[in-house]
Amino acid sequence: MIKPERSRNYQNRIQDALLKPNLQETLGKFADAYVLAREAAFAGQDFEALRDSIAEIKDEVRNNLPKYLEEFTTNAEAAGAKVFLAKTAEDANRYILDLARARGVKKIVKSKSMASEETHLNRALIEAGVDVLETDLGEWIVQLAGERPSHMVLPAIHMVKEEVAELFSKATGRTESAEIPHLVRVAREQLRQAYLDADLGITGANAAIAETGGLALVTNEGNARLTSTLPKIHVALVGIEKLVPTLEDAHNIINVLPKNATGQLITSYISWIRGAVPCGDAAKELHIVLLDNGRSALAESAVCRDALRCIKCGACANVCPVYQIVGGHVFGHVYISAIGIILTAFFHGLDNAAELVKACIGCRACVAVCPSKIDLESIILHLREVLGEEEGIGTGKSLVFKKIMRNRKLFHGMLRAASLLQKPVTRGERSIRHLPLFFSGLTEWRTLPAIADKPLRDLWNTLPQKLEKPRYRVAFFAGCLNDFVYPELGQDLVKVLNHMNVDVSFPLEQNCCGVPALYSGDRETATALAKQNIDAMLQSAPDFVITTCPTCTMSLQRDFLDLLKENPEWTSKAQQLSAITMDISRFIVDELDGSSAFAGVADLSSVTYHDSCHLKRGAGVWQQPRELLERSGHTLAEMAHSDRCCGFGGSYSFTGHPEIARRILADKIRDIETSQADCVAMDCPGCLMQIKGGLEKQEKPIRAAHTIELLAEALRKTKFED
Amino acid sequence: MDDFIAALTKVNGCCEQVADIGAAAAYIARHSDGPLLLPPQPSLLRIGLREELVRAGLPVIDNDWRAQAPTADSGITGANFAIAATGSIVLDSTQEAVRLASTLPERHFVLLDPAKILPEATDGIPIVRRIHQETPQTYLAYITGPSRTADIERVLTIGVHGPAELHILLLPGLSDDPMES
Numbered sequence: 001m002i003k004p005e006r007s008r009n010y011q012n013r014i015q016d017a018l019l020k021p022n023l024q025e026t027l028g029k030f031a032d033a034y035v036l037a038r039e040a041a042f043a044g045q046d047f048e049a050l051r052d053s054i055a056e057i058k059d060e061v062r063n064n065l066p067k068y069l070e071e072f073t074t075n076a077e078a079a080g081a082k083v084f085l086a087k088t089a090e091d092a093n094r095y096i097l098d099l100a101r102a103r104g105v106k107k108i109v110k111s112k113s114m115a116s117e118e119t120h121l122n123r124a125l126i127e128a129g130v131d132v133l134e135t136d137l138g139e140w141i142v143q144l145a146g147e148r149p150s151h152m153v154l155p156a157i158h159m160v161k162e163e164v165a166e167l168f169s170k171a172t173g174r175t176e177s178a179e180i181p182h183l184v185r186v187a188r189e190q191l192r193q194a195y196l197d198a199d200l201g202i203t204g205a206n207a208a209i210a211e212t213g214g215l216a217l218v219t220n221e222g223n224a225r226l227t228s229t230l231p232k233i234h235v236a237l238v239g240i241e242k243l244v245p246t247l248e249d250a251h252n253i254i255n256v257l258p259k260n261a262t263g264q265l266i267t268s269y270i271s272w273i274r275g276a277v278p279c280g281d282a283a284k285e286l287h288i289v290l291l292d293n294g295r296s297a298l299a300e301s302a303v304c305r306d307a308l309r310c311i312k313c314g315a316c317a318n319v320c321p322v323y324q325i326v327g328g329h330v331f332g333h334v335y336i337s338a339i340g341i342i343l344t345a346f347f348h349g350l351d352n353a354a355e356l357v358k359a360c361i362g363c364r365a366c367v368a369v370c371p372s373k374i375d376l377e378s379i380i381l382h383l384r385e386v387l388g389e390e391e392g393i394g395t396g397k398s399l400v401f402k403k404i405m406r407n408r409k410l411f412h413g414m415l416r417a418a419s420l421l422q423k424p425v426t427r428g429e430r431s432i433r434h435l436p437l438f439f440s441g442l443t444e445w446r447t448l449p450a451i452a453d454k455p456l457r458d459l460w461n462t463l464p465q466k467l468e469k470p471r472y473r474v475a476f477f478a479g480c481l482n483d484f485v486y487p488e489l490g491q492d493l494v495k496v497l498n499h500m501n502v503d504v505s506f507p508l509e510q511n512c513c514g515v516p517a518l519y520s521g522d523r524e525t526a527t528a529l530a531k532q533n534i535d536a537m538l539q540s541a542p543d544f545v546i547t548t549c550p551t552c553t554m555s556l557q558r559d560f561l562d563l564l565k566e567n568p569e570w571t572s573k574a575q576q577l578s579a580i581t582m583d584i585s586r587f588i589v590d591e592l593d594g595s596s597a598f599a600g601v602a603d604l605s606s607v608t609y610h611d612s613c614h615l616k617r618g619a620g621v622w623q624q625p626r627e628l629l630e631r632s633g634h635t636l637a638e639m640a641h642s643d644r645c646c647g648f649g650g651s652y653s654f655t656g657h658p659e660i661a662r663r664i665l666a667d668k669i670r671d672i673e674t675s676q677a678d679c680v681a682m683d684c685p686g687c688l689m690q691i692k693g694g695l696e697k698q699e700k701p702i703r704a705a706h707t708i709e710l711l712a713e714a715l716r717k718t719k720f721e722d
Numbered sequence: 723m724d725d726f727i728a729a730l731t732k733v734n735g736c737c738e739q740v741a742d743i744g745a746a747a748a749y750i751a752r753h754s755d756g757p758l759l760l761p762p763q764p765s766l767l768r769i770g771l772r773e774e775l776v777r778a779g780l781p782v783i784d785n786d787w788r789a790q791a792p793t794a795d796s797g798i799t800g801a802n803f804a805i806a807a808t809g810s811i812v813l814d815s816t817q818e819a820v821r822l823a824s825t826l827p828e829r830h831f832v833l834l835d836p837a838k839i840l841p842e843a844t845d846g847i848p849i850v851r852r853i854h855q856e857t858p859q860t861y862l863a864y865i866t867g868p869s870r871t872a873d874i875e876r877v878l879t880i881g882v883h884g885p886a887e888l889h890i891l892l893l894p895g896l897s898d899d900p901m902e903s
């Protein structure tokens with residue numbers, strides 16, 4: 001599809017999803033219940049160790065695929081199964097179709113198989129005149145509705161019972177009441193005869209075990225057991241990434257899968273099936289179709305290959321703020337959410353993944369819960385770069401990045417000019433409440449801060465620092481928001497660090513950290529900016545480089561290294577910078593042991609804390625700011641979902657997906673309000689802009705502030721007044 | 723054994739300790755409501771469960787499985803071993819009759835010797851491996867509670883396609899051999 005049309009289509013689908021009643025409520029309720037259940041299921045277990053072991057098993061197979069394929073095939077065939085390796089989706093479908101024709105198959109029952117969704121097997125069979133019935137309750141519901149699953153584990157999670165009752169009534173020709181136990185009963189009765197009548201049963205598998213040549217299948221309903229028992233022919237369609245070396249490996253995966261999928265300790269049934277087991281008077285005919293369909297290509301991609309570790313637990317959807325707003329029909333193709341973006345790119349083509357790639361806000365919630373230790377967000381970012389190179393990132397953006405941002409003086413000059421130009425809309429205030437004409441959508445649901453009269457860089461020399469023997473000399477990397485929108489935050493930082501006898505400098509050659517360019521797919525500009533910033537920040541050989549913005553922190557710590565990895569000279573400089581870069585809270589607590597230096601300076605007001613995505617899941621910092629706030633005298637009133645994204649995501653909330661960002665923010669504001677705190681603290685100017693904007697627009701009497709702002713303010717009010 | 727019972731109860735399974743075969747038959751009589759599928763399980767044959775059930779006046783089916791399974795009310799099997807941590811029983815279901823008895827009917831009764839309860843799932847893997855080594859074709863089932871779904875509005879509902887009731891009868895002295903059920 002050509003790009004503008006594709007984008008327009010996608011935006012329309014987002015709008016439709018936003019209008020769908022119940023969807024956000026249903027998904028939100030599930031997300032809340034899921035987090036608690038998952039926590040209970042893993043209680044007392046070392047999740048990090050478990051996911052290390054899954055990653056290790058999967059990598060072992062990926063690195064030695066031919067060996068395990070052969071071992072599996074030999075053992076499976078020795079037990080009487082037929083194994084077919086399908087290169088493409090068409091090959092797999094053709095094999096199954098030919099088999100069905102050769103055996104005169106009229107009716108097929110299926111238990112849940114994502115691989116068959118991937119190959120569009122049902123369509124192929126139905127076109128050939130074979131009856132295909134999905135037997136998993138959720139799958140049957142979506143089949144009746146003529147839809148595709150919106151979640152890998154819970155296919156019909158987007159529907160309410162009334163919709164299900166309507167579908168079932170059509171299927172039975174009676175009026176079925178919308179009582180869930182009744183609907184489940186109807187499914188039992190309706191599908192029972194189908195198992196008995198079917199000539200062939202199709203299942204997937206959760207593991208294919210090389211050691212035994214057997215399959216492991218995990219279900220709750222018992223439909224896979226019936227599907228693999230009653231019909232005379234059993235076809236298992238299995239992605240080659242499901243191979244594992246031993247029974248222990250299969251056990252490790254099956255142990256984690258239900259816990260991470262729904263918070264269930266173990267599913268009702270785990271079936272270990274090997275070979276041509278007895279069936280009536282004869283032996284069953286078992287065909288195992290191993291599906292490649294892009295998996296080998298994925299294994300070749302050094303950046304993306306970890307995606308092959310996926311065990312299809314669906315957790316990356318459960319915690320994703322974008323999924324929670326629009327659901328899997330919009331945030332997915334066949335496979336959904338974070339992993340869906342990646343698999344779609346490889347299995348169904350980059351074109352089908354293009355819009356999804358842009359819909360990710362980059363909050364890394366998925367990375368934190370993935371049991372296979374896949375850095376989903378980094379892979380998505382990479383795909384965005386590939387897409388940027390293939391399709392371009394749009395002329396306007398490209399011009400800004402290439403021509404303006406790379407030239408620091410020009411870029412900063414334009415920001416200064418913007419501060420003057422905005423005068424008519426700000427009316428001298430610090431917040432923009434309304435924007436004219438077609439920009440108005442952006443201030444409908446949050447105010448936006450004005451660009452400051454004077455950026456921090458122009459104010460720096462007016463900040464007196466009189467330390468005789470400073471403990472450390474640190475350089476401050478401000479980032480655009482801190483420099484041009486919240487310059488007072490820089491003043492606060494100086495105040496706080498001076499209080500602990502640390503001298504702060506501001507290297508004037510620093511430029512944008514490059515994240516906006518990188519996240520839009522312009523790697524070239526991001527690389528140019530990385531070089532400028534490395535030189536600027538290392539020039540005075542500071543002890544540390546301190547940030548107040550966690551996105552900048554990640555950029556300096558992680559992205560620069562990646563951007564410059566091909567160049568040894570720059571790599572070593574990037575490593576140097578990465579090693580000394582730290583966000584302010586961690587610096588104060590971990591390096592200066594500073595929480596005691598602020599003991600009791602603040603009043604007793606109650607504060608709730610919002611975890612910025614990049615601070616908690618990027619830099620691993622969440623304890624430190626809380627410690628600072630509490631030690632300084634605030635009472636901490638934790639909000640629900642404190643580490644859920646606020647919906648900012650840089651340009652995401654402006655030009656990318658403002659409507660999704662708006663809903664995510666609304667949830668955040670509700671959680672803040674419910675905490676009953678007077679103030680919400682955070683450690684990110686981006687979140688500050690988003691949350692402050694939302695609170696102001698809704699006229700909530702709750703203050704939003706950076707942790708450093710609160711500390712500096714407390715110092716000013718106490719005996720440390722200078 | 724206490725851990726096993728607690729875990730099984732959590733997943734909506736029923737557990738009853740029975741003193742002897744007569745008590746087991748009486749329990750089954752109380753909780754079933756129609757024909758009983760009784761596949762030839764070595765441990766159950768040895769103790770003469772079939773005769774006991776017949777004596778209690780229960781309709782037992784022990785042949786022509788495929789034809790009779792769809793109308794049976796209950797299935798009765800033994801178990802190879804069980805896992806305390808999760809409340810699971812592990813059943814070699816390679817024989818088709820065992821599979822039919824444990825998948826199609828409304829109720830599934832399992833007679834288990836408490837001596838076969840292992841503490842953790844990992845303890846069972848060597849047995850699973852041995853079963854694979856000794857039988858060329860294998861269909862092995864871990865069964866944890868009755869059949870369930872949460873596919874409509876995430877509401878847990880018991881008894882979709884598999885048995886809606888799972889009764890585990892703990893009968894000491896039945897068999898402590900994990901290679902037989």
Ligand code: SF4
Pocket residue numbers: 316319320321322323337338359360361362363364365366367376377
């Ligand atoms: S990074 Fe956040 S928005 Fe992107 S896919 Fe992961 S959870 Fe969803």
Ligand code: SF4
Pocket residue numbers: 309310311312313314315316317338339366369370371372373374376
């Ligand atoms: S990517 Fe990770 S979290 Fe997502 S489905 Fe796969 S294993 Fe689960």
